[in-house]
Amino acid sequence: MASDFPKPPRIPGVSAQGRPVVQERYAWFDTRYAPVRVNRLAGAAGGLDVTRPDTPVIPFSDVVLVSVFREAGAPPPGLRVLFFVRERTRPFLADTGLADFTGFPGVVGTSMAWTVRNLVRLVRERNPETLVDEHTHAFALGGPPPDFEAGRYVATALGVHVFESGAVSRDIWGAARYPMAGERVRTCGVWERDTTGISAEEREEAPGWEENGFTDISSGVFEDAAEDGFYREEGDAESASPGAGNARLNGWTAAGYAVYLIVILCFLFLGGWI
Amino acid sequence: MARKNHPDVFRRAGEKIDKMCLRAPYSPILRELAEELYTKEEALVYSKMPYSLSKAGRVAKACGMSPDKTRAVLEAMAEKGLVVDLFANGEYHYMPSPMVIGVFEFTMMRTGGDLDRKKIAKLFNTLLQNGDFYRENFQNGEMTSPLRTIPHEGSLASHVEVLDYEKATDIVLSSKKFSIGFCSCRNEKEHAGHKKCHVPVETCSSFDMAADFLIRHKLAREVERSEMLENLARSRELGLVFNADNVKNNIQAICHCCSCCCNVLLGVNRFGYPNTVVTSNYIAQVDESLCNGCGKCAKACPVQAMSMQETQEKRYKTGKKPALDPNFCIGCGVCALKCKTGAVRLHERKQRTLLPETQFERVVLQCLERGTLQYQIFDDQEKFTHRTMAAFVGAFLKLAPVKKALMGDTLRSRFLTAMRGGVRLQGKGWMLEL
Numbered sequence: 001m002a003s004d005f006p007k008p009p010r011i012p013g014v015s016a017q018g019r020p021v022v023q024e025r026y027a028w029f030d031t032r033y034a035p036v037r038v039n040r041l042a043g044a045a046g047g048l049d050v051t052r053p054d055t056p057v058i059p060f061s062d063v064v065l066v067s068v069f070r071e072a073g074a075p076p077p078g079l080r081v082l083f084f085v086r087e088r089t090r091p092f093l094a095d096t097g098l099a100d101f102t103g104f105p106g107v108v109g110t111s112m113a114w115t116v117r118n119l120v121r122l123v124r125e126r127n128p129e130t131l132v133d134e135h136t137h138a139f140a141l142g143g144p145p146p147d148f149e150a151g152r153y154v155a156t157a158l159g160v161h162v163f164e165s166g167a168v169s170r171d172i173w174g175a176a177r178y179p180m181a182g183e184r185v186r187t188c189g190v191w192e193r194d195t196t197g198i199s200a201e202e203r204e205e206a207p208g209w210e211e212n213g214f215t216d217i218s219s220g221v222f223e224d225a226a227e228d229g230f231y232r233e234e235g236d237a238e239s240a241s242p243g244a245g246n247a248r249l250n251g252w253t254a255a256g257y258a259v260y261l262i263v264i265l266c267f268l269f270l271g272g273w274i
Numbered sequence: 275m276a277r278k279n280h281p282d283v284f285r286r287a288g289e290k291i292d293k294m295c296l297r298a299p300y301s302p303i304l305r306e307l308a309e310e311l312y313t314k315e316e317a318l319v320y321s322k323m324p325y326s327l328s329k330a331g332r333v334a335k336a337c338g339m340s341p342d343k344t345r346a347v348l349e350a351m352a353e354k355g356l357v358v359d360l361f362a363n364g365e366y367h368y369m370p371s372p373m374v375i376g377v378f379e380f381t382m383m384r385t386g387g388d389l390d391r392k393k394i395a396k397l398f399n400t401l402l403q404n405g406d407f408y409r410e411n412f413q414n415g416e417m418t419s420p421l422r423t424i425p426h427e428g429s430l431a432s433h434v435e436v437l438d439y440e441k442a443t444d445i446v447l448s449s450k451k452f453s454i455g456f457c458s459c460r461n462e463k464e465h466a467g468h469k470k471c472h473v474p475v476e477t478c479s480s481f482d483m484a485a486d487f488l489i490r491h492k493l494a495r496e497v498e499r500s501e502m503l504e505n506l507a508r509s510r511e512l513g514l515v516f517n518a519d520n521v522k523n524n525i526q527a528i529c530h531c532c533s534c535c536c537n538v539l540l541g542v543n544r545f546g547y548p549n550t551v552v553t554s555n556y557i558a559q560v561d562e563s564l565c566n567g568c569g570k571c572a573k574a575c576p577v578q579a580m581s582m583q584e585t586q587e588k589r590y591k592t593g594k595k596p597a598l599d600p601n602f603c604i605g606c607g608v609c610a611l612k613c614k615t616g617a618v619r620l621h622e623r624k625q626r627t628l629l630p631e632t633q634f635e636r637v638v639l640q641c642l643e644r645g646t647l648q649y650q651i652f653d654d655q656e657k658f659t660h661r662t663m664a665a666f667v668g669a670f671l672k673l674a675p676v677k678k679a680l681m682g683d684t685l686r687s688r689f690l691t692a693m694r695g696g697v698r699l700q701g702k703g704w705m706l707e708l
Contacts, residue, residue: 031601032413032546037581039572053573054534054543056470075584087403088544097584098594257673264670 033159035082035093035151043103046126048083050092060126062086065162068116068136069148077112079145081119082155084162091159093151113145133158284308286321293325293649294372295640296420297410298401307397310390311356311381319347320356320370325653327360327367327705336656353491354387355380360483363704373407374537375420375527382458382465383478383493395465402537405545411644412547417681418639421517421529421538422552422629426510429607430556431619439522439629440554442506449481449525452502455494463535470534473512477530479505483708484526505530515539515576515606520552521636522629524708533576542577542602554605555627556620560596564617567592571609571618579603580618628683633708638693642680645672651696 042049047059065084070077079096096116101107107118120140123130135146148154280286288304298304308317322337334344348368351357356377359366371377378398381389401407412419424440438444446452455478463469479502480488488494497505509516509530517529517538533539541550558580560571567590572580579602582594596618610618630636641647648668652660670676680689694706 030546031548034546034599034601036543036578037572037583039569039582052578054470054532054576075586089405090544090546095584098582260666260670264666 029152030156030159032089033091033152033155035091035155038092038094039098041081041092041094041096041099043101043105043107049103050094058083058085058092060123060130063123063127063130065091065131065133065158066120066123066136067133067154067158068120068139068145069151069154070145071151072147077145079112079116080151081116082151082158083123084158089159089163091155093155113139116145117142131162283314283317283321284312287312287317290321290370291373291377293646294370294376295637295644295646295650296372296374297407297644297646298373299406299410301401301406303397303401307394307401310394310397311354311377312351315347316351316356319344320351322656323348323357323368323370325370325649325655327358327362327369327702328653329365329367332654333368336654354384355491355493358487360487360708362708378402378462378537379458379478380488380491380493382461383455383488385456386492391461391465395462398462399466399468403540403544408541408545408547408550412541412549414643416549416640416643417552418630418636418643419520419538419550419552420636420640422520422627423554423604423606424516424518424528425554425556425605425620426516426607426611428510429610429620431559431621434556434620434622439525442516442518442528443503445481445518445525445528446479446499446502446506449485449499451482451485451489452497452499453480453485453488453494454478454497454502454505455480455488457530457535459537460532460535462537468535471532473514473530473532473535474508477505477509477514479528479530481526481528482524510611513574513576513608513611515604515608517551519633519636520629521633522631524632526633531576533578536576539576542604548577548602548604551604552627552629553603553623554607554620555623556605556607557600557603557623558598558605558607558609558618559621560598561617561619562589562595564615565596566590566615566617567594567596568614569594569596570612570614571596574608574612576606576608577602577604580609632706634694634697634706635690638690639681639686642671642677645677647671 038050038052040051042051044057047057048063049057062085063083064086067082069080069082071080072078074080074095075097077096081094081096081099082091083094084091096112101115101119104119104122107115107122109115109118117140120132120136124132132140139145280289282305284305285300285308287308288300291298291304291308292300312320319333319337319339323333324336328336330345330348331341333348334341337344339347348357348359352359352368356371357368358371358376359368361367371380381394382398424442424445425436427436427441427443430436438448454476456475457478460469460471460473460475460477464475478494480494485494485496489496506516506528512532515529515531515533515536517531517536519525519527529536529538531539533543538551541547558571567582567585569582569592572582575581579599580596581599582592583597584593585595586593587595605620605623607620610620613619630639637650638647641650645668648664648671649655651667652664654660655664671680679685697703697705
């Protein structure tokens with residue numbers, strides 16, 4: 001599958017120094033965040049109806065994040081709404097051309113773009129905790145819709161951000177929320193993180209905050225990212241490529257494995273297993 | 275390595291559940307669940323008994339109790355499905371139930387007793403839906419799942435060949451004893467207040483040894499072969515997915531899964547782990563010349579692999595055409611059953627799925643992938659030697675290159691042969707036939 005991943009976009013001349021480049025650190029497409037396509041999005045009392053028999057109406061309070069983008073290759077206007085919902089890692093991806101907006105109060109506008117902007121505003125009004133990414137925020141304020149390659153790559157980016165980056169955590173039954181300083185966070189995804197002593201704002205601003213224990217580059221999807229070459233190219237080599245540090249240990253590790261193997265074989269022999 | 279046991283027996287029982295063939299990460303919810311399900315004495319026996327099938331005498335020795343008392347406790351637990359008792363080699367053998375397939379299923383299949391179903395269903399619901407269970411068991415691309423999908427007969431393209439173990443009716447026809455019980459997932463959703471569908475609860479089909487276990491403990495009712503075939507036909511009409519035991523021989527159960535309640539499909543639908551269930555050897559394909567874009571296949575797809583996408587091709591009257599995400603198609607054939615024009619049919623996958631031959635192989639492979647095989651090999655954790663060896667072997671098997679090599683096509687069969695040899699040496703050769 002790895003060979004099918006498109007390379008992530010790299011902006012020439014933009015340095016990674018000074019702030020973490022989250023987008024370059026995960027497997028570019030992860031099935032855990034593969035969007036579920038919604039056949040027809042519709043409004044319902046107090047929520048979104050994805051018109052699937054196996055999915056009940058999603059209350060606005062359960063919407064964790066909304067993102068709008070234009071899908072490449074789709075007939076115009078090609079606007080897609082992607083929304084992450086509490087208690088599931090896979091987001092829903094709705095084609096606005098097939099959606100019925102009449103059920104959403106005050107949403108239908110003069111054009112599809114304004115209708116979708118109104119929908120984003122409505123979701124945010126009903127649930128102020130819903131996150132909106134910066135491109136969608138700009139779109140909601142009247143800008144052009146962001147252009148992305150395909151929904152699943154965007155979904156992975158946002159999913160990693162929401163559920164795994166530690167920027168936003170999730171209670172088992174609670175809504176999405178920011179971790180407090182000093183709080184040990186159980187994310188929906190892979191890691192437990194320690195935000196000891198540094199607030200979310202400090203974390204955002206502090207250069208190289210990942211060295212302080214917020215970003216575990218040695219486990220989970222980051223390992224996949226390392227294999228796929230998705231670590232940033234600039235920055236210090238040690239943090240950019242954890243494998244480089246491990247290489248020095250390889251000799252000792254091999255010797256350790258060998259001793260271990262011999263001990264186990266002895267035990268198995270003595271125990272009558274071989 | 276030689277860690278002192280925790281004084282809380284319910285915690286110990288919960289921690290033991292996490293060391294089985296399918297893991298259930300220990301949490302306060304699991305402890306609360308253990309407190310609801312076990313008495314203190316039962317939790318003590320459960321936490322001390324060997325991991326693999328053992329006679330009551332061996333369990334008694336491990337627990338430091340009298341054989342009669344131990345047997346009574348074991349039988350009480352077997353009635354609740356917390357322990358599996360199998361009559362083999364002329365005697366009853368006992369082993370602790372894993373969370374899945376075991377404690378969860380048998381508890382939610384129980385019909386009698388003084389069980390607070392609502393509370394227990396909610397606890398199970400919380401435990402399974404927070405995502406930790408799926409993460410622990412499926413996040414590293416584990417290949418051996420407890421269940422595999424079998425295609426609906428009639429959903430396959432005309433030239434496709436199907437083997438006997440891939441056909442639900444053949445599984446029924448080759449079995450001798452049958453039972454139908456409550457579907458644990460639907461029952462759990464119903465009691466937890468999350469059931470939305472109108473699919474009947476009594477569908478769970480078991481055969482032979484599993485049927486015997488369930489009938490003996492009143493967890494399911496015995497039925498005739500004809501009723502079992504009717505049960506399959508009804509589920510086919512309802513568009514349910516058939517998920518069978520992930521083995522080739524001695525298939526013990528077939529689940530009749532709906533996408534809204536089934537915890538296996540939930541792993542695919544909500545958390546995006548396609549390996550929660552092993553796919554069939556088939557995959558859906560759409561013949562565009564026959565498709566009219568009605569969208570029934572996308573609506574029926576239980577794992578949301580099929581979706582409708584806008585198109586400007588005039589052939590599709592609705593302006594939409596189906597698109598399949600091959601990452602998620604499990605090859606169940608539900609889409610093909612709903613397609614009136616015959617455009618959607620199952621075709622053979624390029625690569626065939628390798629299935630474990632027997633339950634023994636499945637358990638070994640599942641444990642190996644999840645890092646718990648050492649407990650099955652050195653199963654009496656009350657002995658210092660077993661604890662020490664389990665720690666050594668466990669650390670060795672957890673090494674990524676070792677695990678990768680043993681799960682690889684080249685070494686896997688040799689490794690399984692060695693495991694079989696070891697079991698025969700222990701005088702438990704009968705276990706290989708299960």
